[in-house]
Amino acid sequence: MYVESLKLNNFRNYYELNMNFTTGVNILIGDNAQGKTNILESIYYCSIGKSHRTNKDKELINWQRDESYIKLHVGRQRLDKNIEIKIFKDGKKGIKINSIKINKLSELIGVFNAVMFSPEDLKIVKESPANRRKFLDIELCKLDNKYYYNLVKYNKVLDERNTMLKKWNSQINDVIDIYDEQLSEFGAYIIKERMLYIKKLNLKGKKIHDEISSGIESIKFKYLSCIKEIEVSKEDLKSQLKEQLIKNRSSDIEKRGTSIGPHREDFSILINNVDVKSFGSQGQQRTAVLTIKFSSLEIIKDIINEYPVLLLDDVLSELDINRQKYILNSIKNVQTIITCTGIDSIREYLDDDVKVFNIKNGMITNKN
Ligand SMILES: Nc1ncnc2c1ncn2[C@@H]1O[C@H](COP(=O)(O)OP(=O)(O)OP(=O)(O)O)[C@@H](O)[C@H]1O
Numbered sequence: 001m002y003v004e005s006l007k008l009n010n011f012r013n014y015y016e017l018n019m020n021f022t023t024g025v026n027i028l029i030g031d032n033a034q035g036k037t038n039i040l041e042s043i044y045y046c047s048i049g050k051s052h053r054t055n056k057d058k059e060l061i062n063w064q065r066d067e068s069y070i071k072l073h074v075g076r077q078r079l080d081k082n083i084e085i086k087i088f089k090d091g092k093k094g095i096k097i098n099s100i101k102i103n104k105l106s107e108l109i110g111v112f113n114a115v116m117f118s119p120e121d122l123k124i125v126k127e128s129p130a131n132r133r134k135f136l137d138i139e140l141c142k143l144d145n146k147y148y149y150n151l152v153k154y155n156k157v158l159d160e161r162n163t164m165l166k167k168w169n170s171q172i173n174d175v176i177d178i179y180d181e182q183l184s185e186f187g188a189y190i191i192k193e194r195m196l197y198i199k200k201l202n203l204k205g206k207k208i209h210d211e212i213s214s215g216i217e218s219i220k221f222k223y224l225s226c227i228k229e230i231e232v233s234k235e236d237l238k239s240q241l242k243e244q245l246i247k248n249r250s251s252d253i254e255k256r257g258t259s260i261g262p263h264r265e266d267f268s269i270l271i272n273n274v275d276v277k278s279f280g281s282q283g284q285q286r287t288a289v290l291t292i293k294f295s296s297l298e299i300i301k302d303i304i305n306e307y308p309v310l311l312l313d314d315v316l317s318e319l320d321i322n323r324q325k326y327i328l329n330s331i332k333n334v335q336t337i338i339t340c341t342g343i344d345s346i347r348e349y350l351d352d353d354v355k356v357f358n359i360k361n362g363m364i365t366n367k368n
């Protein structure tokens with residue numbers, strides 16, 4: 001899969017932009033604050049209908065304008081796709097795929113697949129469990145509409161349960177019973193899929209990490225759930241989750257919130273059996289993210305039978321030369337769009353099929 005062309009109107013600092021990409025490596029070069037990440041952001045937006053750096057769509061609209069427009073032409077093995085998105089000031093958006101308006105965001109998912117890798121992804125390794133849950137949820141939503149459906153439903157019921165717990169009185173045990181039944185139904189699906197994803201991450205990650213670390217380090221991922229048994233059916237998971245909810249109900253009432261379930265879970269990342277979050281060096285933490293991102297690329301490829309587009313925002317400069325080489329070697333069959341402030345250090349590792357764009361103040365100043 002590859003991005004053939006991108007058109008932007010009034011998106012961030014671009015009033016008007018038209019770009020045609022090569023199917024190989026595309027490099028966006030420019031000084032700081034010129035609009036390199038904005039281009040990657042607009043492309044990524046077309047894959048999940050969300051920015052990778054803000055939840056407020058309004059911020060994407062140029063400050064001087066009232067609406068933004070993105071048009072992405074995607075080349076695919078079978079049918080090419082055109083994605084058009086208009087973003088409005090009131091937070092609403094209109095999406096068309098091949099000129100046909102879609103009504104649900106879920107219809108956009110899977111039309112165009114992209115993996116974004118930016119310095120902020122270090123949060124997956126270093127920061128709170130919410131960052132790791134977000135990573136899992138986004139990756140799984142990209143691949144499975146049913147996951148997206150269950151996640152939306154789960155969060156809705158969770159909100160209602162928590163509201164109910166806040167105004168608890170003894171007569172409403174029956175209502176909580178209904179919530180627990182629904183939470184365990186949706187929650188079991190989420191936990192099961194996350195466990196399966198972690199399994200895949202282990203399979204792909206082992207090989208990738210081995211290569212990056214020249215066999216010195218081994219990486220392992222472990223999903224941390226309130227459910228202990230991993231090899232169980234969804235029905236078993238559901239009954240275990242329900243049991244846990246009931247067991248924790250009195251403490252939930254006391255704390256006025258739901259203390260167990262996928263919204264509280266996490267996964268650990270171990271290098272040579274040591275937790276990287278607490279004990280990893282800066283370099284090990286960066287390598288772990290690199291492994292996670294390249295594994296997610298392979299996982300998508302296995303499912304959709306073609307590579308997603310890889311968006312690398314400013315990551316090369318943060319890595320040592322071996323890791324840079326690893327990246328540049330592994331992207332041979334993947335369309336990659338890279339942002340950086342200069343390419344001198346990597347020029348010798350680049351193939352001929354490279355297109356360089358110079359970006360200055362929301363414009364492309366030259367194309368090759
Ligand atoms: N809604 C907006 N309207 C107009 N300009 C905006 C908007 N949002 C951000 N900008 C401007 O876009 C520029 C930042 O663009 P971007 O983040 O793409 O920079 P960059 O080239 O990636 O820089 P760096 O190398 O520092 O990462 C800033 O100058 C910012 O003020």
Ligand SMILES: [Mg+2]
Pocket residue numbers: 036037038313314339
């Ligand atoms: Mg940037």
